[in-house]
Amino acid sequence: MATYLYETIPSKQGEASQTFEVQQSMKDAPLTTHPETGVPVRRVITGGFGFVSKGGSAPAPQRPASGGGCGSGCGCHH
Secondary structure (H helix, E strand, O other), X not given: OEEEEEEEOOOOOOOOOOEEEEEEOOOOOOOOEOOOOOOEEEEEXXXXXXOOOOOOOOXXXXXXXXXXXXXXXXXXXX
């Protein structure tokens, strides 16, 4: 089961939204209302942890051929 973050959709301008988490199967449709109050909600898209593999490491980021913006080859972008 995955844990999803939801927020209520304010009905009035200036009203704060409330956030809550729900454990659901990835196959379940997103909720449209709060399970306890019936208030309209939307799923909040959040960043994940990404993919981590065992063994080996990711290649180092490539530096620009010009050596960056300062000309010293440090890779900075002044």
